[in-house]
Amino acid sequence: MQKYGRPSPKSLIDNTPYQNSTKKQILATDILGDLSKPLEYDETSIWQVLTQVQDPEIPTVSIVDLGIVRSVSLSLRQISVEVTPTYSGCPATDLINDLILEALSHAGYWNIKIEQVLSPAWTSDFITSTGRKKLVDAGIAPPKGLVSKSSLIDREISCPHCNSENTRLLSEFGSTACKALYQCHDCREAFDYFKCI
Amino acid sequence: MIKNTKPVDTLFIYLLRLADSNLILSQRLCELCGDAPSLEEELAISNVALDLIGQAKNWYEYASELDPLKRTADHLAFRRDAHEFYNVLLVEQKNGNFAETITRQFFFDAWHLSILESLQDSKDERIKSIASKAVKEVSYHLRRSSQWMIRLGDGTELSHEKMQSAINQLWRFTGELITSDHLEDALERDGLIPDPRKIFGLWKHSIETVLSQAKLVNPDYDAWMYKGGKQGEHTELLGFILAEMQYLQRAYPDAKVW
Numbered sequence: 001m002q003k004y005g006r007p008s009p010k011s012l013i014d015n016t017p018y019q020n021s022t023k024k025q026i027l028a029t030d031i032l033g034d035l036s037k038p039l040e041y042d043e044t045s046i047w048q049v050l051t052q053v054q055d056p057e058i059p060t061v062s063i064v065d066l067g068i069v070r071s072v073s074l075s076l077r078q079i080s081v082e083v084t085p086t087y088s089g090c091p092a093t094d095l096i097n098d099l100i101l102e103a104l105s106h107a108g109y110w111n112i113k114i115e116q117v118l119s120p121a122w123t124s125d126f127i128t129s130t131g132r133k134k135l136v137d138a139g140i141a142p143p144k145g146l147v148s149k150s151s152l153i154d155r156e157i158s159c160p161h162c163n164s165e166n167t168r169l170l171s172e173f174g175s176t177a178c179k180a181l182y183q184c185h186d187c188r189e190a191f192d193y194f195k196c197i
Numbered sequence: 198m199i200k201n202t203k204p205v206d207t208l209f210i211y212l213l214r215l216a217d218s219n220l221i222l223s224q225r226l227c228e229l230c231g232d233a234p235s236l237e238e239e240l241a242i243s244n245v246a247l248d249l250i251g252q253a254k255n256w257y258e259y260a261s262e263l264d265p266l267k268r269t270a271d272h273l274a275f276r277r278d279a280h281e282f283y284n285v286l287l288v289e290q291k292n293g294n295f296a297e298t299i300t301r302q303f304f305f306d307a308w309h310l311s312i313l314e315s316l317q318d319s320k321d322e323r324i325k326s327i328a329s330k331a332v333k334e335v336s337y338h339l340r341r342s343s344q345w346m347i348r349l350g351d352g353t354e355l356s357h358e359k360m361q362s363a364i365n366q367l368w369r370f371t372g373e374l375i376t377s378d379h380l381e382d383a384l385e386r387d388g389l390i391p392d393p394r395k396i397f398g399l400w401k402h403s404i405e406t407v408l409s410q411a412k413l414v415n416p417d418y419d420a421w422m423y424k425g426g427k428q429g430e431h432t433e434l435l436g437f438i439l440a441e442m443q444y445l446q447r448a449y450p451d452a453k454v455w
């Protein structure tokens with residue numbers, strides 16, 4: 001793999017062209033200037049870099065494990081990364097784009113285009129089994145079952161601390177839009193539940 | 198002004214109706230930030246407001262692409278005057294007491310879920326994808342507001358009385374949700390939006406199921422209704438909401454650093 005040096009993170013932040021929220025495409029060439037040589041990239045190593053990018057709201061889980069990164073594709077001159085927001089109003093969307101751009105740039109990639117896709121809509125089914133394990137480790141109950149196989153709501157949620165199913169819903173909405181607040185009757189701990197959606 | 202518009206303008210106005218209703222309700226809910234009856238409710242209300250604003254952003258971005266005046270999504274949200282807003286009158290009503298906040302939310306959520314579910318069958322791919330995303334979020338909104346309707350309606354004598362009075366007071370703003378005008382009829386003929394009778398059926402079913410469980414009286418569908426929000430004629434409340442919401446963007450137009 002050929003590498004082309006590192007831009008400073010500051011230049012990325014100062015010049016991000018998508019301050020205007022209607023503009024969806026971010027071209028690193030806007031920041032890094034002209035490229036004279038074709039680039040040699042491979043998809044696997046790009047996915048590896050993205051796996052290191054943590055979700056800003058749940059910093060133990062990567063954006064790949066949360067299923068936010070939908071695809072990586074390469075053309076002769078460009079890396080395209082498709083991302084989808086977990087929720088329409090997810091306030092971390094712009095930050096996640098920044099983090100992706102920063103991680104790939106630091107790994108030596110450039111000419112990166114990040115595209116927002118809404119369809120197919122993100123579902124908690126996209127969270128990988130690694131992601132689900134890491135949620136439990138962080139004290140967050142992972143989404144129960146698959147949305148595609150049953151109804152969205154009304155299920156028994158297991159406590160991430162003691163595994164008991166003797167739990168109750170405290171609030172439909174927790175610390176972020178994607179979580180609900182539960183309490184365990186056995187160990188008495190309150191915990192976040194990553195909602196099925 | 199809305200009459201005799203070209204098809205794209207028609208869709209543009211319709212997208213603004215969806216976006217504006219979301220945005221104004223979201224702004225109303227944000228007034229409760231720091232002022233909700235309990236911490237859990239504060240989180241819930243803020244999260245619902247956030248979902249609504251995110252969906253509004255998606256609608257505004259699409260509308261912006263169709264705008265004959267080529268305004269940006271931010272411009273549409275923060276630089277238009279009250280008579281150019283097409284939100285339903287229900288969402289600009291005051292938060293009032295908690296019974297009124299929840300009843301307004303419940304009437305809106307029941308309509309919102311019905312319309313979004315049906316918009317998933319739109320012939321327009323963009324509408325389909327925005328609606329499919331939003332529908333999951335709104336199913337949680339409706340579940341929460343329905344649970345409150347039942348808990349308070351079928352609660353104490355006082356909570357029941359307050360809920361019934363909120364329903365009676367806000368009912369006159371619901372007509373607009375479920376009746377169409379020539380603009381919506383035209384979009385329906387093109388297969389872009391659902392048949393209003395279908396929406397009415399779904400809405401009515403939600404309302405009747407929850408109100409009967411909540412032991413609350415379902416008002417008459419033929420009652421006299423306020424209308425005009427979707428055509429840009431608003432109650433005096435909207436101006437005050439916009440004055441607060443748009444202050445910064447109007448005072449410092451096109452500012453890049455806040």
Ligand SMILES: [Zn+2]
Nearest residue numbers: 159162184187
């Ligand atoms: Zn427990």
